[in-house]
Structure formats: C-alpha cells, structure tokens
Amino acid sequence: MLAALAILAYVANDKGRGGGKRPNEEYNAAIERVVGGFFRGIGRYIAGRDLTGEPHSTATWWRSGIRTDGGDSVGDVPAPSAAGPPVSLTKPGAGASPALRSLLLPFRVLASMGRSLSAWGCWPHAARSLVRLAPFPAAWGLWRHPHLTEAVLIGAAIVVFLVAFSGPGGFAWWTPRTPTDDELLGPAVWAGARQLLRLDENEPRGKWLRLDADLSAEGTRIVLRLPLEWMGGKDSMGALQHVVDTRVPGEWVARWERSGSSQYVQWTRKPQPPAKPVLPGHVEWKPTGNRFEVFVGQAIEGDRVVDVRVQTQSATPHWGVGGDTGSGKSTVLYIPIVHGRQHGELIDILDTKQNSLIEAEGHSGVRVHKTVRSCIGAFAEFMVSMMAAETAMGKDAAPGARAQLIPRLLVIDELPTLIKMAYVWWRYGLKGKGTPPFLDWFSIILLQGRSSDHRIVVGTQQFANTFFGGTMERAQIGTKIVVGLQDRISWGVAFGQSTPVIQYDTTVKGRGAFADKQQAPDADHLFVREFQPAYITPRVGEYLAACPPAPAWFDAGEIAPWITGDILKEADLVAAVGAFLPGGQYGPDRPSSVTHAVAAGETPSSTSSDRVTPATGTARVTPRVTGAGAGGESAEDAALPDTYSLAEACAAGIVPWKHSTTRQYKKRSEERGIAFPEGVTDGRTTYYTEEELKDWTARWQESTRT
Known part of the structure; x- marks a missing residue:
C-alpha cells in the first residue's frame, strides 16, 4: 500500500512539472524507475549492501573491508596542528596492575563494541544482512513464541559478549583481519591511473590494475594493463610513474611492455642499495710470501672490503705514505721494512727525527741513519750501489758479479724535513756554493731503481713535485697512501685536482686513502679507495729477529761489495757522490753500522750500553744503531742555525x-x-x-x- 502511494505521488509530481504535455511513454519510464529503485533498495537491504550510491568500503559478502570514501566531510580530516601522538598498538591499560586491568576490562570491551558498530560500513555484507533481517524473525517469535524467543535472544547476547571479551578489546584471543595493500592503496592508484588512461568510471579496477597483497614482500609487483588505443607519450608515462611514486610507499621501478598484444606496465620495488662496507679499526699484518707483493692493509672497493697489496714489480716500483705529523705514516713504514727483511732485502732508513722508527733498530740487515751527514752519506752509497748493480747485470759484467747482488730498500721518513735540513747543512754547515746534488740523486734512483732491485719507500707530508725532483720522477711513486685528515690542496697534489675527495673517519688511527694508478671505473680520474693500514708495530722486533742475518759487510757499515773502483769513479763524475761517501770530504767519519739487538728482559733505556762516565758522573746512552753522526758528527753538523x-x-x-x-x-x-x-x-x-x-x-x- 505504501509503495503504491509513493508511486502515485511521484507520478503526479512529475506530471505537474511537465504541464501534462509529455507522452505516455515518459510516464511509464518514470513508473519503471521508481518501481525499479524501490525493489533495488529492498534487494540492497536484504543483501547487506549500501542502500544508495557507490559502496563506501571494500567489503564483500564474506569479507570485511576498509573505507573508500575518505570520510563524510572535510571536518573528518585533521588540521595540521591537531596531529596527536602516534597511535599505540597495545591495549589500553596494558601497563597497569593486574587488578586495575581486570577492573578496566568491561569498559575496554564496551569501547571495542562501540568501535565495531561505528565501522558498520566495513562489515561483511553477510553480517550486515543478518543484522538487518534479524528484527523480523525476532518480532514474529516474540509474538508467537515469546519464551523461546527470549531465551534465544539472551543466548545470542551472551555469544556476542563472549566474542567481544575474547577479541582485541578484551583478552585478544583473536584479531580482525588486516586489510591488504591492494585494498588500502589500490583505490588511490586506480583513481589516478583511470583518468590518465581515459577509462570509463564504471570499468572494474580488478580488470586493469593489480597490487600484490603485501607490497613489502620480496618480489612484490604492481601491474597496470594498458588499453591498446592509449598512445602514452613520455609525459603520460611520467604521469603514471608519478601516481605510483606519490600514492604507494617506497621507490618503484617501471618496466613497460608496449609491443605485444597485451600491453602493460609493471612496477617492482627498487632494490635496496647494499649496505656500505665498513673497514675494521684494526687490521693485522700478514706476510704474502711474494717479495714483489707487500700487504699493507684493507680498503673498500665497491661493496666489499679487500686486501691491499702494493705491487713493486710494476713499472712504478716505489711507493709512499703522506700525512701530517702524528697521523701514523711512520707506523706504516714498518711494513716495507719487515716485508723486505723477510725476503732477504737490505734496509737503509733515513730518519732525521731520530726516533720515529725505533722498533726497527738493532736488527741485522737494518741500518738507521739519524744525522744529516749520515743520511746524505747513505743516500750517496745507495745510488752508487744502484749504478754498480746495473753494471753487474749487464752482458759485459765480470763473471760472478751478478751473484753478489742483493736487493736493497731505502726508507725515507719525513722527506721534506730531510731535504730542508740537507740544504741548510750544505749552505750553512759546509759553506757550499751552488745547488747540491741531493735531489738529482733522488731523481736518478726513482727512474732507474727498479731494474737493479733498488727501491724506495718515502714518508712525506705532501707528494709535491718539488720533493721528488719533478713530475716525471714523482710519477714513479706507483702507490700513494695518505693517512689522517687531508686538506684539499694536499689531496689534489697526491691524487690530482680532478679526483673527488672521499670522506673517511679521521678519528680512527691511521685511516686514510690510497691509489695505485688505476683509473676509476666510471670516471676519468684515479681510483681512490678508503684505506685502513695494517698495524704491525708491536711485532716488528719479533719479525725482524726471526729473519736470516744480513751479510757481515752490511751490518759493519761497509759499502756494497759490487761497487768497484771504476764504478765509483764513474759515479763521482756523473753525480758528484764521492765527497759524500764515508771518508770523503763531506761524508761521515765512519760508516753506519748495526749494533747488537737489545737482550731479552732489557729495555732500550737500560741496555748494557748505558755507562756512567767517570769524568762527569752523568749517564750516557749509546744508541743501538750507530750512524755516521753518532760517532762522526762534525762541529758544523751540531751548530747548524735555525x-x-x-x-x-x-x-x-x-x-x-x-x-x-x-x-x-x-x-x-x-x-x-x-x-x-x-x-x-x-x-x-x-x-x-x-x-x-x-x-x-x-x-x-x-x-x-x-
């Protein structure tokens, strides 16, 4: 009866608006719309669906859903200043005492039931249909069988409360289903993609767009099918990418398939960059077993930590360590000393600081020169030894000359200091005129040392060309290592102005960078790697003591036996070295020699060489390694001006x-x-x-x- 009255009222109203001039078919269509809408409303009511408009959630018949309408008004959107604390996932009162939690339990259950009722639009359609239809059989039962119906209703209420008490608001024995990412994010992505693809509003999302249920899982995908008639230029493709980037968390990489009968775009999660490797703060030194490979530490190459070995058999056989005073470069210089002695090399150390390499003193095969006169004398002897070795390896050399040769290594600590002191000694101590030949010797050794097994390792504040005699000579320093903090100028001098500065933790002792003349994989500059040198200092004495003894002539401070008189005369003519050799006009009074190592249980400050001079009654400490300056230092050496x-x-x-x-x-x-x-x-x-x-x-x- 009510439906008929509604139909008549609608028709009369519609007829009044039309002035009675519409044909009969319009009235019939109006009646059909009203009747159809009425029965559709009844069907929606019975099926548990929304009575009008589009669905407000993603709920289906058997599955709950989430809201898709974004709220009913602008007031549902919180203002920026109204942002509260993050939502807690724990139950209210979880941190309270057991008695208080028991007291609050009924209130939490009621609050949970209230939240469930407020989410009516997200209920499964079956549940909503059951609630909507329940009043009719309940009313009929109360009319015809009141006692039985009351019992059933009481039982249903008990079941509802038991379910509520066991749910999230109570004992949390069960929790609601978590919406999938497809339900949460799919509508937003589809809203943007549908407009860009120019699809009809009634097109079902599932036909064109698919999001995996969990977009955080490995290998997850977002797939969007493309209409064949969609042209999709560069701007349109970029717009689709923007939709995904702005509406789906994370970074996504698109792969477009436009050439087949099935055209689509697939997004996969951008792989996380591999974790940046971290260098250890301490690297233990280890022998390589190869004389031409020196293990010096570890470095970062790409996404891995690798061992660093200096190749001394290359076209650039010499290497160096740069850094400010106290940065740890002298500590790194112990490595070539130990490695060289383990492979039978003879080591000369030029140490004008006089104590920077003290752990190497007193061991066979290692001569330490501490005064300027001694250092320059050793420098001259090393160069003559190199020239003589070149001759001994020639075709016209005397039989057996090659068999005498022994590889030699010259270690120079604080190269700029040595050069400055040598020039001061030359001008003010020796009253020399003109330019001394020291840098010329250095240049010759750098250019020719490899072929005669005479190599150099330097410690320097900076790899400036002027310290090495020129650009060509400095280029023979094949591996450059810098340790400690480096200013931009020193970095550019070492590795080139176009080489970008890499950042490393300067608070780690010895941390730095190294390059070995390799070009960067993706750029036109040196390949510089973050570097942590090996720490060998505590075991230097142990390693050197275990090495086979050096020839007696070396420990006694004599010149190399392959230096003949003819070679010496030729070297003096070519490089003016004769006057600086032991016994020469500017050379030390006696050659540097190696004393006995410290006995077990003794310390350098309490060795058997400590004596009390009767004339003065003061203690006198004799160094374990005597250089020319120790016993042959002249007056001009001791009185050099500042x-x-x-x-x-x-x-x-x-x-x-x-x-x-x-x-x-x-x-x-x-x-x-x-x-x-x-x-x-x-x-x-x-x-x-x-x-x-x-x-x-x-x-x-x-x-x-x-």
Whole structure:
C-alpha cells in the first residue's frame, strides 16, 4: 500500500512539472524507475549492501573491508596542528596492575563494541544482512513464541559478549583481519591511473590494475594493463610513474611492455642499495710470501672490503705514505721494512727525527741513519750501489758479479724535513756554493731503481713535485697512501685536482686513502679507495729477529761489495757522490753500522750500553744503531742555525713588517740593487737564517733614509 502511494505521488509530481504535455511513454519510464529503485533498495537491504550510491568500503559478502570514501566531510580530516601522538598498538591499560586491568576490562570491551558498530560500513555484507533481517524473525517469535524467543535472544547476547571479551578489546584471543595493500592503496592508484588512461568510471579496477597483497614482500609487483588505443607519450608515462611514486610507499621501478598484444606496465620495488662496507679499526699484518707483493692493509672497493697489496714489480716500483705529523705514516713504514727483511732485502732508513722508527733498530740487515751527514752519506752509497748493480747485470759484467747482488730498500721518513735540513747543512754547515746534488740523486734512483732491485719507500707530508725532483720522477711513486685528515690542496697534489675527495673517519688511527694508478671505473680520474693500514708495530722486533742475518759487510757499515773502483769513479763524475761517501770530504767519519739487538728482559733505556762516565758522573746512552753522526758528527753538523720562511720570520718578529709588506720591500730592494739573502730551499719553500734577514732589514732601512 505504501509503495503504491509513493508511486502515485511521484507520478503526479512529475506530471505537474511537465504541464501534462509529455507522452505516455515518459510516464511509464518514470513508473519503471521508481518501481525499479524501490525493489533495488529492498534487494540492497536484504543483501547487506549500501542502500544508495557507490559502496563506501571494500567489503564483500564474506569479507570485511576498509573505507573508500575518505570520510563524510572535510571536518573528518585533521588540521595540521591537531596531529596527536602516534597511535599505540597495545591495549589500553596494558601497563597497569593486574587488578586495575581486570577492573578496566568491561569498559575496554564496551569501547571495542562501540568501535565495531561505528565501522558498520566495513562489515561483511553477510553480517550486515543478518543484522538487518534479524528484527523480523525476532518480532514474529516474540509474538508467537515469546519464551523461546527470549531465551534465544539472551543466548545470542551472551555469544556476542563472549566474542567481544575474547577479541582485541578484551583478552585478544583473536584479531580482525588486516586489510591488504591492494585494498588500502589500490583505490588511490586506480583513481589516478583511470583518468590518465581515459577509462570509463564504471570499468572494474580488478580488470586493469593489480597490487600484490603485501607490497613489502620480496618480489612484490604492481601491474597496470594498458588499453591498446592509449598512445602514452613520455609525459603520460611520467604521469603514471608519478601516481605510483606519490600514492604507494617506497621507490618503484617501471618496466613497460608496449609491443605485444597485451600491453602493460609493471612496477617492482627498487632494490635496496647494499649496505656500505665498513673497514675494521684494526687490521693485522700478514706476510704474502711474494717479495714483489707487500700487504699493507684493507680498503673498500665497491661493496666489499679487500686486501691491499702494493705491487713493486710494476713499472712504478716505489711507493709512499703522506700525512701530517702524528697521523701514523711512520707506523706504516714498518711494513716495507719487515716485508723486505723477510725476503732477504737490505734496509737503509733515513730518519732525521731520530726516533720515529725505533722498533726497527738493532736488527741485522737494518741500518738507521739519524744525522744529516749520515743520511746524505747513505743516500750517496745507495745510488752508487744502484749504478754498480746495473753494471753487474749487464752482458759485459765480470763473471760472478751478478751473484753478489742483493736487493736493497731505502726508507725515507719525513722527506721534506730531510731535504730542508740537507740544504741548510750544505749552505750553512759546509759553506757550499751552488745547488747540491741531493735531489738529482733522488731523481736518478726513482727512474732507474727498479731494474737493479733498488727501491724506495718515502714518508712525506705532501707528494709535491718539488720533493721528488719533478713530475716525471714523482710519477714513479706507483702507490700513494695518505693517512689522517687531508686538506684539499694536499689531496689534489697526491691524487690530482680532478679526483673527488672521499670522506673517511679521521678519528680512527691511521685511516686514510690510497691509489695505485688505476683509473676509476666510471670516471676519468684515479681510483681512490678508503684505506685502513695494517698495524704491525708491536711485532716488528719479533719479525725482524726471526729473519736470516744480513751479510757481515752490511751490518759493519761497509759499502756494497759490487761497487768497484771504476764504478765509483764513474759515479763521482756523473753525480758528484764521492765527497759524500764515508771518508770523503763531506761524508761521515765512519760508516753506519748495526749494533747488537737489545737482550731479552732489557729495555732500550737500560741496555748494557748505558755507562756512567767517570769524568762527569752523568749517564750516557749509546744508541743501538750507530750512524755516521753518532760517532762522526762534525762541529758544523751540531751548530747548524735555525732557519725561517719569510712568513715565519714575520710572525716571529725577526722582520718588523707584515708578510705582505715584506714581500713588497723584497721586490723593491732587488730593483734598487740591495741583495736579498739567497737562503735555502726544500724545493717548495725558501728558508733564511735570522742573521741574514736582520742584515737585509738593516740595509733596506738604511737605503730608505737616504
């Protein structure tokens, strides 16, 4: 009856709007729409579906869903300032005492039931249909069989409360089904993709778009089928990618299939970059068993940590370590010393610091030179030994000459300091004129040492060309290692200005970088790797003591037996070395020799060589390794003056002007014919004595008064 009245009212209303001029078929269509809508509403009511409009959730007949309408009003969206604390996944009162939790349990259950009722639109259609139809049989039962119906209703209520008490709000024996990623994210992706693909609103999402249930799983995919008529240019493809990037968490990589009968785009999760390898803070040194491979530590290459071996049989056989004072470069120099001795090499160490390589002293096959005179004498002897070895390996050499040869290694610690001190010694100690030949010897050894098994390892503050005699000579330093903090200038000098600086933890002792003339895989510059040198210092004495003894002539400080008189004369003519060899005009009074190692149980400060001099009553400590300077240091060696760069002299007040002003006065004085001191240079900076600078200052000031 009510339905008939509704139909008549609608028809009359529609007829009134039309003025009675519409044909009969329009009235029939209107009646059909009303009747059809009425019966569709009844069907939706019985089936548990939404009565009007599009579905508000992804629920199906047997499965609950999630809201898809985003709320009913703008007020459902929280304001930015209204953001509260993150939602807790624990039950309310979980941290309370057992008694309090028991007291709060009924309230939590009621709250859980309230939340379930508020989520009515997400219930399975079967459950909603049951709730909607339940009042009709209940009303009929209360009318015809009241007692039985009351019992059934009480039982149903008990079941509902038992389910609620065992659910998430109570004992949490069961939890609701977790929505899949397809349910959560699929509608948002489809809303954007459908517009870009120009598909009809009624097209089902499942026909075109598929998201895996768990997009965080390994190998998960998002697949979107493409209409054959969709042109999809670069901009459209980028727009689809933007939809996925902005509506699906994570990073996704697209693979487009546009050439077959089935066209689609598939997104897979961008693989996580491999974890960056981390160098250990300590690397134990280990022998390689190969004389031409020196294990020096570990480095990072790509996504792995690898052992680093210096190849000394290459076209660039020499290598070096750079770093500021205290960075640990002297510690790294123990490695070639131990490796060389284990393979029978003879080691000469030039150590003007006099204590940086103390662990290597007192062992057969290792001569340590500590004074400038001793260092330059050893330098000269090493170069002559190299020239003699070249001759001994020639076709015209005397029979048996080659058999005498023994590989040799020259280790120079603090190269710039040695060069500076050598130049000061030459100019102010020896009163020498012109340029001394020291850097020329160095250049010759770097260029020719490999073929005669005479190699060099240097420790230096910086790999500047001037310290090595030039660009060509420095290029023979095949492997360059830097340790500690490096400024941009020193980095560029070592590896090239175009080589990017790599970051490493300078708080780790010895941490640095190395390059061995390999080109970077994807760039036009050196391949520089983060590097951690091996730590060998505590076992240096143990390793050296276990090595076979060196020839007696070496430990006694004599020159190599393959250096003949003819070779010595030729070397003196070519490189002016004769005067600097032991016994020469500028050479040490006696050669460097190796004393006995410290006995077991003794320390360097309490060896048997400590004696009390009766004349003075003071203790005198004799070093375990005696260089030429230890017993043959001349007066000019001990009385070398201090030298200053121009900037240092200005800062110290030796020159009464600022550095910039002093440079201007220096230029003007040279223009007026007032000679500026020649000074000495280490190849990069010129140094002057205090007396020279004060003399020039007085002459310049006198010239300005006249």
